[in-house]
Amino acid sequence: MARFARPPEGSWTAHHPELGTGLVSFEDSVSPAFFEQEREAIFKRAWLNVGRVEQLDRDGTFFTKDLPGVGTSILVTRAADGRIRALHNVCRHRGNKLVWDGTPRGEACGRARQLVCRYHGWRYGLDGVCTYVHQENEFFGLRKDALGLAPVHCDTWAGFIFVNLAREPEWSLRDYLGPMVGALEGYPFERMTERYSFRAENGSNWKIFVDAFQEYYHVAPLHTHQLGPTPEARNPEYPFEAAHYQIDGPHRMVSTSGTHKHTWPKEHLYPAEALTRSGNTGPWDAPDLGPLAGVNPSGTSRWGIDNFQVFPNLEMLIYERGWYVTYRYWPTSHHTHVFEGDLHFAPARTARERLAHEYAALTFKEYGLQDCGTLDGTQMGLEQRAFAEFPLCDQEILVRHFHKTVGDWVEAWRERAAEATR
Amino acid sequence: MSDALLPAAFAALEPWARTWCLATEPERWARRLASPMPELQAFYDAFFPRAEEAIAWCERFPLDDLPADALRLLQLLHSLLMVSYAVEVWRQPEVVDCGSARIDRIREPRP
Numbered sequence: 001m002a003r004f005a006r007p008p009e010g011s012w013t014a015h016h017p018e019l020g021t022g023l024v025s026f027e028d029s030v031s032p033a034f035f036e037q038e039r040e041a042i043f044k045r046a047w048l049n050v051g052r053v054e055q056l057d058r059d060g061t062f063f064t065k066d067l068p069g070v071g072t073s074i075l076v077t078r079a080a081d082g083r084i085r086a087l088h089n090v091c092r093h094r095g096n097k098l099v100w101d102g103t104p105r106g107e108a109c110g111r112a113r114q115l116v117c118r119y120h121g122w123r124y125g126l127d128g129v130c131t132y133v134h135q136e137n138e139f140f141g142l143r144k145d146a147l148g149l150a151p152v153h154c155d156t157w158a159g160f161i162f163v164n165l166a167r168e169p170e171w172s173l174r175d176y177l178g179p180m181v182g183a184l185e186g187y188p189f190e191r192m193t194e195r196y197s198f199r200a201e202n203g204s205n206w207k208i209f210v211d212a213f214q215e216y217y218h219v220a221p222l223h224t225h226q227l228g229p230t231p232e233a234r235n236p237e238y239p240f241e242a243a244h245y246q247i248d249g250p251h252r253m254v255s256t257s258g259t260h261k262h263t264w265p266k267e268h269l270y271p272a273e274a275l276t277r278s279g280n281t282g283p284w285d286a287p288d289l290g291p292l293a294g295v296n297p298s299g300t301s302r303w304g305i306d307n308f309q310v311f312p313n314l315e316m317l318i319y320e321r322g323w324y325v326t327y328r329y330w331p332t333s334h335h336t337h338v339f340e341g342d343l344h345f346a347p348a349r350t351a352r353e354r355l356a357h358e359y360a361a362l363t364f365k366e367y368g369l370q371d372c373g374t375l376d377g378t379q380m381g382l383e384q385r386a387f388a389e390f391p392l393c394d395q396e397i398l399v400r401h402f403h404k405t406v407g408d409w410v411e412a413w414r415e416r417a418a419e420a421t422r
Numbered sequence: 423m424s425d426a427l428l429p430a431a432f433a434a435l436e437p438w439a440r441t442w443c444l445a446t447e448p449e450r451w452a453r454r455l456a457s458p459m460p461e462l463q464a465f466y467d468a469f470f471p472r473a474e475e476a477i478a479w480c481e482r483f484p485l486d487d488l489p490a491d492a493l494r495l496l497q498l499l500h501s502l503l504m505v506s507y508a509v510e511v512w513r514q515p516e517v518v519d520c521g522s523a524r525i526d527r528i529r530e531p532r533p
Contacts, residue, residue, distance in 0.1 A: 197529035225511050225518065272506035275473055341525075348531070351480035351488075351496055357531075359503050361447075365525050366507050366517050373521030 003257075004243045004300070011394045012245045019400050023389030028406055029205035030383045035334035041413030042312050042406065043070045046250075047155075047162040047169070047176045049314040049328060050076055054159070054193050055109065056084060062126055063109035064089055064099050067165075068338070069206075069331035074152055074163055075099055075115075079126035086154035086163045087128045091117040092147045098124070124149055157182075159189050160314075180248035181310055184318075186293030192323060192344035196361040198368070199340055204375040206313065206329040206337035207406065208382070212371050213327060214309050214398040216240050216256060222374065223367050226280055227259070233268040244298035245397050250311035250405045252398045255296055258304015258320060276359040280367065281305065283356035286322035287346040296320075309398060311405060322346065325364070335379050341368065428498070429479060429491045432472070435498065438465050442501040443494040447527040450504040455515050459508070466509040469502050485533070493533055 007015035014021065028034050050065040056078035066073045073089035075098065091098045096119040101108035114123045114131055123132035128149035136142060153164040155173040162173050174182060202209060212218065219226065220238040227233045244255040262284035266274050277284040281304060295318050296303040308316040315327040323345045330338045343361055348354040392400050427439040442465060444450045454462065469476075480496045483489060488496060508515045 194531050195529060196527065196531070198525050199528050200523065200525040202523070222519070229510065270506070270510045271470065272503055272510060275470075275477075276503065339525075348485060350485055351483075351499075352477055354485060354496070354531075354533070355477065355499055355503065358500055361527070361530070362503055362507060365527065366511070368525055369517040369520035369523050372523030372525060373517075373519055375523070376521055 003241045006394075012242075012397045013394050013400065016247060016397070016401070019397065019404060024392050024400055024403055025389050026208075026382050026403070027388075028403060028410075029207050030334065030379075030385070032334045034410065035205075035331065037410050037413065038331075038406065039070050041410040043067070043331070044165045045170065045409070045413070046312050047164050047171075047173050048312075049160050049162050049310070049326075050074060050086070051161045052159055052189075053084065053156060053161060054190070054195075055161075058111065060113060060126060061109070061111045062099070062115070064101075064107045065163075066105070066107055067330060070165060072165065073097060075149070076154070076161060076163075077126040077128075081127065083127075084154065084156060084161060085126075085128065086152040086161075088150040088152060090150065091119065091122055092130060092149060093117065093120055093122050093133075098149070158185050158187065177310065178248045178251060180246060180253060180297070181251050181308055182294075183297070184294035184308070184316070187295065187318070187324075188289050188292070189324065189344070191287075191289060191346050194345045194347040194357065196343040196357070196364075197340070198342070198365060199338065200368075200372055201332075202337055202339055202372055202375050203335065204337065204379040205335055206331040207402065208378050209329055209337065209339055209371070209375055210309070210313070210315070210402060211399045212375070213315055214252070214254070214307065214402065215396045216242065216254075217393060217395040222370055226367055228261075228264070228268045229270055230268050233264075240395060242395060243300040243302065246297060247401055250409070251309060252401050253297070253306060253308045254398060255298055255300060255303060256305050256307070257300070257302040260302075260304060272359060276356050278356035278359040278363075280360075280363050282319045282321040282323045282360045283345070283353070284321065285353075285356070286320075289322050289346070292318075292322075309402065311402075323360070335383070339372070427491065427494050429495060431479065432476060432495060435469060435472070438468060439494060439498060442505075443497045444501060445497055445532070447500075447504075447530055450501050451527075453501070454504050454508055457515060459514060462505045462508045462515060466502065466505050469498065470506070473499060473502055488533060496533055 009015045055063050059080050062077040075087045075089040077085050089098050097104050098117055099108050100106050116123050121134040125131050130144050130147040153169050157173050217240055224234050242254045242256050246253050258281045273279040295306050304320050306318045313329045317325040326342045328340045345357050348357055476495050480492050483492055512518050
């Protein structure tokens with residue numbers, strides 16, 4: 001029995017005839033050759049989120065962001081002029097990586113008037129301008145003012161900092177994000193400055209982990225414990241249905257009703273959930289944020305969570321209880337990636353609020369480990385190539401759309417590359 | 423008692439304070455995974471019934487200006503939540519079905 005209305009075509013998938021309903025190949029997630037093309041076709045063309053403006057809370061601050069899948073490290077700065085810039089994190093002199101923490105693989109952040117290359121001592125302002133060359137008179141016709149750091153296209157939207165590695169981006173950031181994601185512009189992201197950050201190195205293609213978080217069909221069987229301690233709460237055969245799916249260009253979203261545990265009788269809760277009034281869908285006592293722009297686009301009366309999948313590798317989870325989470329997936333090879341999860345809350349004012357946030361952050365990691373734990377197995381299974389194609393149900397429509405979009409982007413890039421060599 | 427870690431009202435929890443007043447999640451996570459289940463259960467059983475009272479104690483002070491003993495009590499509450507997953511949910515220190523996965527918390531608010 002359907003809990004939520006579906007489109008007139010009878011299913012979400014049929015509502016998007018370009019997706020088809022046939023079997024889907026995951027060769028795009030096991031092929032080293034495809035990964036090489038994906039780096040060029042997607043990660044060097046799309047706008048990529050590298051952080052939030054709150055990470056640069058004063059003039060003179062910076063952070064580095066390594067994008068190992070495309071062999072690039074970016075320096076994101078806010079110079080004395082207040083402008084946010086992205087620069088290649090590479091010294092103009094001999095190409096040394098400019099800023100790192102501990103080892104060249106360690107990401108760094110901080111506040112500085114200038115950045116000094118540890119190799120030969122060249123210095124740069126946070127605007128990328130070269131300010132000092134050691135023994136400048138030993139060089140030949142050197143023009144210091146032409147020796148700045150290499151800029152990377154950078155823009156911000158709703159406080160999210162994006163970069164684009166193309167020589168000339170094909171879209172402005174706003175055009176790229178489109179109307180569905182763009183509608184979140186007025187959401188009070190800037191009020192949620194309290195951040196818990198997580199990092200994992202996973203043994204799967206990056207898309208396999210994106211897939212794990214863009215369908216909830218797996219929740220009842222894999223995360224049986226999540227629902228509660230009692231057999232009534234914990235039903236692995238519980239049928240999952242999303243309230244709404246929406247697709248806008250390469251981006252997609254799903255609204256779900258969530259668990260609304262704050263309405264459950266105490267006997268179906270874990271004692272720590274009842275103690276902290278918090279858990280999987282966040283603290284039960286929501287901060288007063290006023291109207292929330294852009295969320296719950298279908299207006300479902302039982303709204304719990306919006307899951308926006310911003311192509312290619314940013315996920316934004318916005319909870320009805322007034323907090324949000326971002327996931328980013330950075331490929332490191334065809335079968336490994338780095339996962340970053342960030343939980344954002346309005347700052348806790350009391351010990352009770354702190355513990356509610358802490359319990360939500362604990363819950364994220366406990367169940368996230370189950371998702372990470374199955375990843376190795378999925379990658380191993382796919383690499384066995386026992387099957388060429390796989391069935392996807394209506395609740396997995398976003399998986400279907402994602403792999404089609406990835407394929408379309410790579411195909412378009414191939415065609416363009418072939419034309420260029422003709 | 424001059425070497426008490428916790429407010430006097432919570433003196434009965436002093437034996438647990440020596441091992442479980444830990445300031446960061448990586449420390450609490452490592453301690454949970456390194457502790458036998460009976461020890462996690464004993465800590466939980468001793469503290470959970472008094473958790474609400476401990477939260478109320480911490481609430482008497484501004485979060486950013488907690489006296490040292492109340493701050494340690496709040497750290498002990500953080501550890502209680504860490505241990506609650508082992509006791510209430512998994513019935514073992516490790517997450518069920520996590521394979522060889524690892525997720526590191528690399529930033530968190532303090533306290």
